[in-house]
Amino acid sequence: MTLSGWGRTAPSVADVVVASSRDVEALAAIVKDLPARGGITRGLGRSYGDPAQNGGGVVIRLADRVQDVVVDDAAGNATVPAGISIDELLGVLVPRGFFVPVSPGTRFVTIGGAIASDIHGKNHHVDGSFGNHVQRMSLLLADGTVAQLSPADRPELFWATVGGMGLTGIILDATIRLLRVETSRCAVDTTRARDLDDLMAMMDDGDRYFRYSVAWVDLLAKGTRLGRGVLARGEHATADQLAPRDVVDPLRYEPHRVAAVPPFVPPPGVLNHVSLAAFNEVWYHKAPRRRIAQIVSIPAYFHPLDSIGSWNRLYGRRGFLQYQFAVPFGAEAAMRTVVERLAGSGTPSFLSVLKRFGDANQAPLSFPAPGWTLTLDIPAAAHGLARLLHGLDDVVLGAGGRHYLAKDAHATPEAIRRGYPRLRKWQAVRASVDPAGVWASDLSRRLRLVGN
């Protein structure tokens, strides 16, 4: 089967096998029979590049049932099969007054994928990344045995698996600490920032007062409007903040999909410089200069793009890249340089996201570290993109920054080595549980993550 990431670039063909994460015997048999090209687990394929594909090898998908999710109300945690998505999980949790500890910009990621990518959300500056909230997990190893991992039990392997891109084994299930919520709504403050400096200053000053904070940046604006954006910060709404008609059912949770992009889109795609500039302009001006405590639903604040099915098709046949990097605090000049170059290059870029990270965790390959992260989508066929991105890589790495493996689709092995100085440590832990190199993906081969 031909597989690619969400960006629909660099496909490869692999044998796909499906099993339940609860059927350890079947999975162990699959692992035992893996060919020389090895195997990798694939969740919902929302990584943008090539971590969940394995050309010439085997790709393992977990078919799990949401009925097998166990919520412990007293302990405030849930034990979840790895193949369950955050979308499915929220359907169970929200009506019971819980929320996932970390939610990315889409609900369509699995728990296994969330751990393997150590995903982050709008609350990173307060709560850290997904791995910080994993109390325990079980991992099927290359030798067919199952390891029980927690931050206290085999911590090295636990943290090598968090952010380990599926290259330590098959995550079978995990117990996740949950967040209690009174309502299924968010109270969101929206503020418009006239330029990048204004935006970053506001985030520096005020992020700490909010659990959630994210800024949308218009990378097509130039000159005095360079880096203008809309800052949206929020909290889970309390019951007394709801409108009277909603108080009856404060935990009502009904995410809708309003539309889906049809399979056929003209080959060059419909997202180009003109359509994106128009969109960004409208987006910026429709935002209020300042609005306090607007009550919106969870999907509206956390997962706005999920309401449009298969939106990745809008980029056409050649697909797109998501470029996400982080630079430490103190490297604001590097962030500014990147924004200037992107705006100056005229590269069409959809709404970009700027976020302030809090503390890092112990995982050697975890992406978030104290500082700033910028995320942008670019059509893969954009003129001069390769040169632009390699140039931006140098700026990012020169400032002590790094790239996010779950998004990466273009970096070089050297760029990853510079960005993740603890890669060797991770490789040593990984090799101790997979000496023969059973786990492999197109990402691991492209970036030489395994071996040298």
Added chain:
Amino acid sequence: MENALGESQTIVLLGGSSDIGRAIVASLMTPSTRTVVLASRRPGDTPAGELERPGVKVDVVPFEACHAGDHDDFVRLLAERHGDLDVVIVAFGQLVDQAELDADPERAATLVQVNFTGAVSVSLAVAAQFRRQGHGRLIVLSSVAGERVRRANFVYGASKAGLDGFAQGLGDALTGSGASVLVVRPGFVHSKMTQGMEAAPFATTPAAVADATVKALRRGRRTVWVPATLRPIFSMFRHLPGPVWRRLPLG
């Protein structure tokens, strides 16, 4: 492994001293490129030269197009040594004056063996490797000479006609395997191979062929004509009645 920008890490040129082949390699090289393999009958006379870049390993290896029996092992060994082969370019070939071939049938057989038979066996070995790795791109240098064979170089033209048909068929056969084939049909190209020959109309350069080839590769095309105007011209030639065709002053 190729990245999302279509940048290749490992590039193999079969026919390591071919001007066109080397120009294609140079155009394919990016900051992501790690390894370039130049496979040549005379590795001693195949310098890394202009393809040398910091951070790129240029591996010059012996390769005999006529030794079909060695081709599978040759390709397997390359993959063992360098990992996945992202792009393989079949650029070796001979061009000999037709009069010489008329006088020496054995020489003609050798030319066909190199241009066609050797290309078939090594391409099949590469295709098998691509299937093993689930991805890969094969670039085959055909020629407009194969589109309608003319008397001035009919043995060469026939070898390219065979190669062209084979490469198209291979591309079709590889559909769904993750691998693809790009057939390149240049017109007259100023190069070592054509040195001293009189240039045909619409003559082009190795750099122009390389540029068009890389663009076509990035767009996922299956064939590319260089220059593009040769496509309608040869389409017309192909349908000319024999008496007209034979009277054309095409050398």
